[in-house]
Amino acid sequence: METFPVIDLSKLSDEERKPTMEMIHDACENWGFFELVNHGMSPELMDTVEILTKEHYRKCMEQRFKEMVARKGLEAVQSEINDLDWESTLFLSHLPVSNMAEIPDLDEEYRKTMNEFAVELEKLAEQLLDLLCENLGLEKGYLKKAFCGSKGPTFGTKVSNYPPCPKPDLIKGLRAHTDAGGIILLFQDDVVSGLQLLKDGQWIDVPPMKHSIVINLGDQLEVITNGKYKSVMHRVIAQTDGTRMSIASFYNPGSDAVIYPAPALVEKEAEKTPGYPKFVFEDYMKLYAGLKFQAKEPRFEAMKAMDPIATA
Known part of the structure; x- marks a missing residue:
């Protein structure tokens, strides 16, 4: 079994830059996922984010989740559940506008910490997009510009907690899907595992590692790279x-x-004509909303079939 790609970003600044860039390229081409260490984000900030996130879940979300489980009788299910996920989630929007001030049960310390974390992640995302440009032979800044639209990129965070589940064989934490968007940066638990990606027909664990950031590519990067880099099913x-x-x-x-x-x-x-459609991102997201847990190829086909005036 090939080992999951773990990339040390600090090596970009020394003589190991070339092999490190090759590792990133290989991961994008063959995995759609990789894990970053020494990415420049402060371990202290990450520890604070983790402590406050877990505290917020216990104080504000755990009881609600238990009530939902009881209401739907999920403890006693006998057959596979295909229409919900065993997760408790909170959505934070950062760009083009932040919604953090409007979320009622975020205390000031958590809000401030998540804002700080988002700033660091945004920088890292833009650095990675430029590394991808370099590997693809695109001019620096091409991908960021492609994402911009009239108000700049959209940037947001999904905070999820996956509580212990009595029937993991019947209920998924999160059903298999590809991500609709651009580049995804994940700070995951380094003790409790569960994230898997599909590679060559097999489900492979994404290893939990302290202070790492897991990167995966979304459908939009597959389109822009004309299939050179692909989004990958994960669960x-x-x-x-x-x-x-x-x-x-x-x-x-x-x-x-x-x-x-x-x-x-x-x-x-x-010899390769563009196999991918041209579309407005918002139109893709409307389609994705109903088809998230299905294969991506019919989504691309549906976008091709849309009125070309909409994407002129």
Whole structure:
């Protein structure tokens, strides 16, 4: 079994830059996922984020989750559940506007810490997009610009907790899907595992590692790279003990950004016509909302079939 790619970002600044860039390229091409260590984010900040996230779940969300489980009779299910996930979630929006002031049960310390964390993650996302440009032979800044739209990129965080589940064989923590957006940065629990990706027909564990950030690519990067880099199906397996923390931040195109294969990548492969559609990101998201847990290919086909005036 191939080992899951773990990339030390600090090596970009020394003589190991070339092999490190090759590892990133290989991970994007063959895995759609990789794990970053020495990414420049302060371990102290990450520890604070983790402590406050777990505290917020215990104080504000755990009881609500238990009530939902009781209401739906999930403790006693006898057959597989395919229409819900065993997760408790909170959505934070950072760009183009923040919603953090409006979320009632976020205390001031947690709000401040998550804002600080989002700033660091945004920087890291933009650094990674430029590394991808370099590997793809695109001009620096191309991907960031492609994501911009009229108001800049969309950036938000899904804070999830996956409590212990009595029937992990019947209820998924999170059902299999590809991510709709751009580049995803995940700070996950380093004790309780559960995240898996599909590679060559097999489910592979994404290893929990202290202070690492897991990166995966969304559908929009597959379109822009004309399939050179692909989004990958992944899921979360619920566990019988321990609550798994997952903080996934999505650096996505702006709602009115027009997404299409980069002409430079289509030209490079003359025999390859752009196999991917041109569309407005918001239109893709509307379609994705109802089809998240299905294969991505029909979504791309549906976008191709849409009125071309909408993407002019």
